[in-house]
Amino acid sequence: MGNRQDGVWMQAIACLPEERAAALSRVAEQERIEELRLRCGEAPSVRIGGAERPLSLAPVTADELRETVSRAARYSVHSYAESMRQGFLPLEGGHRLGLCGTAVSENGSVTGVRRISSLNLRVARQIDALDDILAPYIGEGAPFSLLVLAPPGCGKTTLVREWVRLVSDAGHTTAVADERGEIAGLAEGVPQFRIGRCTDILEGCTKKQAALMLLRTMSPALVAMDEITSPEDIEAVALCAHCGTAVLAAAHAAGPSDLRRRPLYRRLLSLGVFERVLTIEQKDGKRSYRMEKTEGTTC
Structure with missing residues (x-):
């Protein structure tokens, strides 16, 4: 690799x-x-x-x-x-x-x-430079639920992948509901990206189907999925929350206020699942990252 x-x-x-x-x-x-x-x-x-x-x-x-x-x-x-x-x-x-x-x-x-x-x-890429940004939020404590926000093409999937790797390598059992095969990139059962030593992947089915199967069979501390785009995706998040499992997901939005303007995402936020929101911003070709608690207080 x-x-x-x-x-x-x-x-x-x-x-x-x-x-x-x-x-x-x-x-x-x-x-x-x-x-x-x-x-x-x-x-x-x-x-x-x-x-x-x-x-x-x-x-x-x-x-x-x-x-x-x-x-x-x-x-x-x-x-x-x-x-x-x-x-x-x-x-x-x-x-x-x-x-x-x-x-x-x-x-x-x-x-x-x-x-x-x-x-x-x-084009899918592994970006290890995110380690310094993400590592301070990942430790020996239980994983927390995180929602990653950014406009299209700003690296949400890449960030989700690196968060999975760091949580998994910290010793937490992690599962990936990889609906479109972009997070792990399985080839003959082998992930084409580094996604951590404690990670299990289910791809090729909807997030809801994958969440049900992973929760029943793999006992994950964290279930990761990519972009939330439908009511069924929100049901997948709710299933994980009802089982006490942390959720990592992404959404198209410029930030928390933009997120709250959209009916689908208002429903997502009403679940009260996500403890923090990580927003990716891009200006002049450079990306910056802002972590906030869901109450809106910068971490």
Whole structure:
């Protein structure tokens, strides 16, 4: 795992057609790229520090997009029907390919995406520099419930992953409800990220389903999950709380006040589960971190 960062970009773009991957293998600042955007008829662009930058490369074609999806699905799209229904394909190493195009509906529910118009390749990275920021809050005492807040693309999943690793390595049994396979990045049962020596992972099902199974079978002190986006996700948080298990989760919000303006998150906060909120802020390409008690007092 020590040299993983050296090949992160190459691993992420391995799902692309060979000619496109070869061109992208030469782009600058590979270690800072957060996302690769592929839009039909436009040149590829990359997201760095929260801003998109176009690349001086040939425009993306519809054939490229179709081939990329086929490669990402290992030429078996039907095997990934559930994730495609949610608009993404999981990739080895915890990377994720988001899909846009024409939604396919059946009985009022989206069942997939066809006629792909654009793709978003999210690059997953391990950032050990967070240790100095997070370690003071993790010790021998029982884990506490924490909600991580940030706008899209500001590193919520990365922070959740590092919190899991530190809590787990402190000796606390930790479970990950990894619905989209982004936190641990399992490959043949082996996590592709360092997530701690006391961590158990269940991926490929909803947060609620995973929480039920993990609580029944693994006796975790902490259950970690990624973004809360639906009422069912809130039910997963409530299940953990009712069992006395700490919860680590994330939400799209610029801060606690922004969170409280949204009906879904007001319901989440009404559970009274989270003891602290950690907000990630990004300005001029640099991130800062603010830990607060849920009463609003800075820790």
